[in-house]
Amino acid sequence: MNKLFPILILITAIACKKNQSEQSSFDESYARAKIVTAWNETMPNILKQVISPSFKDTTYSISDTLSFRSTLNKVIEQISVNGGGTIKVAPGNYFVKGSIFMKSNVNLHISEGAILNFSPNPSDYLPMVKMRWEGTFIMNYSPLIYAIDQENIAITGKGKIDGNCEEVWASWKKKQRPGKMRARQMGNDQIPIEERVFGEGYFLRPPGIQFIKCKNILLEDFTIKSTPFWTINPILSENITVRRLSIQKGTTNDDGIDPESCKNVLIENCTINTHDDCIAIKAGRDQDGWKYPPSENIVIRNNDFTNIVGSGFCIGSEMSAGVRNVFAENNTLRGSDKHAFQFKSNPDRGGFIEEIYMRNMKVLNPVKYGFEFTTDYKGWRGNAYFVKYNNFYFQNITLEEASAISIKINGRSEENIQKVFMENITVKRSPAPVIANFTQDLLLKNISVNGKMISDKDITTTTEKK
Known part of the structure; x- marks a missing residue:
C-alpha cells in the first residue's frame, strides 16, 4: 500500500425509510437500461426542442x-x-x-x-x-x-x-x-x-x-x-x-x-x-423557489472549464424547485481549489435532484474533491425540508488528483441518496477514494483510485440508524 495515499474506504448504505424486507430493483441491468434510454432518446428529444x-x-x-x-x-x-x-x-x-x-x-x-x-x-x-x-x-x-x-x-x-x-x-x-x-x-x-x-x-x-x-x-x-x-x-x-x-x-x-x-x-x-463555479444549475432558494418550475432538460457539452474557488460543474445550492434531466458530456476541467463535480443542498431547500447523466469528462489538474454530494451545505437555518437525490449515472471520467477525497456522498438518515451508478472512473491520486453515508443503491463498476480497483463488493451495508 502506498503510504502517501492510504486507501480509506468508508461506504455506508442506510435505508432508514425503506422496509428492510423489500429488495431494491437497482442493479446493473436497471442502470444500463436507464443510460441507454437517457442518451439515445431523452437527450436527442431535448435537443430537438432547443x-x-x-x-x-x-x-x-x-x-x-x-x-x-x-x-x-x-x-x-x-x-x-x-x-x-x-x-x-x-x-x-x-x-x-x-x-x-x-x-x-x-x-x-x-x-x-x-x-x-x-x-x-x-x-x-x-x-x-x-x-x-x-x-x-x-x-x-x-x-x-x-x-x-x-x-x-x-x-x-x-x-x-x-x-x-x-x-x-x-x-x-x-x-x-x-x-x-x-x-x-x-x-x-x-x-x-x-x-x-x-x-x-x-x-x-x-x-x-x-x-x-x-x-x-x-x-x-x-x-x-x-x-x-x-x-x-x-x-x-x-x-x-x-x-x-x-x-x-x-x-x-x-x-x-x-x-x-x-x-x-x-x-x-x-x-x-x-x-x-463554471456552471451551476439552480432553481430558486427555499420557500421562495417552491412555487416555480424546476430546471430541466439541460445539455452541457464540449466545454473547457477552469476556476479558483468553486466547482467545474455543480447543481445547487439554490435548487428548491428541483432539477432533473441534466446531461453533461465531453467537458474538460483544468483545475479548481475545490470540486470537480458537486451536488449541494441543505434541509432548508426541499425539492429534488434527479436524472443526472455525465460521461466522457477529463479533470486535468488537481481538485480537492472529485465528486461531492452534500446535504448540509452552508447557511442551513434548521428546517427539515429534505431534498430527494435520485438516479445519478457517471461514466468514463478521469481525474488526475483529488487531494482530499475522490468520491464523497453524504446523504441523510431522513432522506437517503438513491441510485448512484459509477462506471469507468479513474482518479490517479487521492488519499481517500470513497466515503458514502446514508446512500441507498450505490453501484460501482471499474473504479480505480491510486491504481487500485474498487467495486460495489467493497460496500459495507447496515440497517442501523446513525
Whole structure:
C-alpha cells in the first residue's frame, strides 16, 4: 500500500425509510437500461426542442460612442416595435452608463473589435428592477443586460463585454450580509416582491446578464468578463442556446453560467475561466423557489472549464424547485481549489435532484474533491425540508488528483441518496477514494483510485440508524 495515499474506504448504505424486507430493483441491468434510454432518446428529444431564434432581415448599425447606452436602448425598443431585426455594434470602445434592456425579436450583434465597457458606478443601474438574487426575487439594481417577459432575443458576435467590477463592485462582498439575510427572510416569509426593496445601502451586486421569463434565447461567440456577480443567469426561461462564449473571471461569486428554473437549455463549446463555479444549475432558494418550475432538460457539452474557488460543474445550492434531466458530456476541467463535480443542498431547500447523466469528462489538474454530494451545505437555518437525490449515472471520467477525497456522498438518515451508478472512473491520486453515508443503491463498476480497483463488493451495508 502506498503510504502517501492510504486507501480509506468508508461506504455506508442506510435505508432508514425503506422496509428492510423489500429488495431494491437497482442493479446493473436497471442502470444500463436507464443510460441507454437517457442518451439515445431523452437527450436527442431535448435537443430537438432547443431551436435558435431567427430574426427579421432588418439591420441597424450603431457607432455612437458619446451616448451609446441611451441610443442603443432607444434603437432596441424601436426595432422590437417594428417587428425585430439585428443591431450591429461597430468596432470601437463604448462606455455603457447603465443597463441595456433587451426586447423581443432583437439580436444585439457585438462586432469583433467592439468593447462594451460598463460603468462601475452602482447608481447607474437604478431605478431598481425585479430580479433574482441568489435564488430570491427582490427589487434591486438592474443587471448589466436585462430582459423580462421577452422572446426571440440574442446577443451575438465576437466582441467583448467588460463589467468593470474591480473598481467598486468587488468590495461589496464584505458588506452584503445584512442585505443578504434580509432578502432570505423576506423570501422565507413570502413578502410580496414589490415590498422587497433593496438597492442603495444593501450592497447586493447585480449579475451580468439576467433574462427572466423569456423564450428563445441565443448567446453566441462573444467574450464577457468582470461582471459584478453571476455572469449569465437566465431565470424561468426556456429554449436557450449558449454557444462558443468566452467567460472570464472578475471577482468573487462570478459563476459562469447559472440556468435557474429554466427548461430546454444547450450550453456548448464555451471556455469558462472564473473564480467561482463554471456552471451551476439552480432553481430558486427555499420557500421562495417552491412555487416555480424546476430546471430541466439541460445539455452541457464540449466545454473547457477552469476556476479558483468553486466547482467545474455543480447543481445547487439554490435548487428548491428541483432539477432533473441534466446531461453533461465531453467537458474538460483544468483545475479548481475545490470540486470537480458537486451536488449541494441543505434541509432548508426541499425539492429534488434527479436524472443526472455525465460521461466522457477529463479533470486535468488537481481538485480537492472529485465528486461531492452534500446535504448540509452552508447557511442551513434548521428546517427539515429534505431534498430527494435520485438516479445519478457517471461514466468514463478521469481525474488526475483529488487531494482530499475522490468520491464523497453524504446523504441523510431522513432522506437517503438513491441510485448512484459509477462506471469507468479513474482518479490517479487521492488519499481517500470513497466515503458514502446514508446512500441507498450505490453501484460501482471499474473504479480505480491510486491504481487500485474498487467495486460495489467493497460496500459495507447496515440497517442501523446513525
